[in-house]
Amino acid sequence: SAVISQKPSRDICQRGTSLTIQCQVDSQVTMMFWYRQQPGQSLTLIATANQGSEATYESGFVIDKFPISRPNLTFSTLTVSNMSPEDSSIYLCSARGQALGGGYTFGSGTRLTVV
Amino acid sequence: DAKTTQPPSMDCAEGRAANLPCNHSTISGNEYVYWYRQIHSQGPQYIIHGLKNNETNEMASLIITEDRKSSTLILPHATLRDTAVYYCIVITLAGNNRKLIWGLGTSLAVNP
Numbered sequence: 001s002a003v004i005s006q007k008p009s010r011d012i013c014q015r016g017t018s019l020t021i022q023c024q025v026d027s028q029v030t031m032m033f034w035y036r037q038q039p040g041q042s043l044t045l046i047a048t049a050n051q052g053s054e055a056t057y058e059s060g061f062v063i064d065k066f067p068i069s070r071p072n073l074t075f076s077t078l079t080v081s082n083m084s085p086e087d088s089s090i091y092l093c094s095a096r097g098q099a100l101g102g103g104y105t106f107g108s109g110t111r112l113t114v115v
Numbered sequence: 116d117a118k119t120t121q122p123p124s125m126d127c128a129e130g131r132a133a134n135l136p137c138n139h140s141t142i143s144g145n146e147y148v149y150w151y152r153q154i155h156s157q158g159p160q161y162i163i164h165g166l167k168n169n170e171t172n173e174m175a176s177l178i179i180t181e182d183r184k185s186s187t188l189i190l191p192h193a194t195l196r197d198t199a200v201y202y203c204i205v206i207t208l209a210g211n212n213r214k215l216i217w218g219l220g221t222s223l224a225v226n227p
Contacts, residue, residue, distance in 0.1 A: 042220065
């Protein structure tokens, strides 16, 4: 099955700075998604990354805080902007496509700590 | 997409079968039942999925009731490495704009 590589795997950042997380899929996929998982919680969808157009954000998430790029069918980035300690979470990339059997595959996540 | 209900936690002895239940009483005809698990601090891992027939793969078996309102994931011989949070999700694969709705899952502890 296809592999999703996500980096960095973890980072510790100063408040007020920004971090860009990269997600690379080893085959072309239809859909890519970004999730946040706060400590002890389940996964919450941030947005769907659309190839060639603006991402579709879920309620409570805005482009200025979480800008997303998807320049092609295998790659996407999520930026966490102007970070505060409340942004400390695991951020997960997910993809769906024929190469993945039509189901959803996840990256290993980025553990972000904001100090 | 239909909502699912799972017990928050379960225990299982190593080497025994782990049976994890899931209720999805509002499931519609074109929705599949998917199971994922998340081992601490890792991304969710796909386990198995089914529509209405029972399914088996190298990891687990999935038993779906005839009315499709509930299902059970079976790990036939649980090991310590199966300790994880298990998520049951129902979703249609039709169309491209479907998003997974994640509940809190079942935290399975496999004990020596």
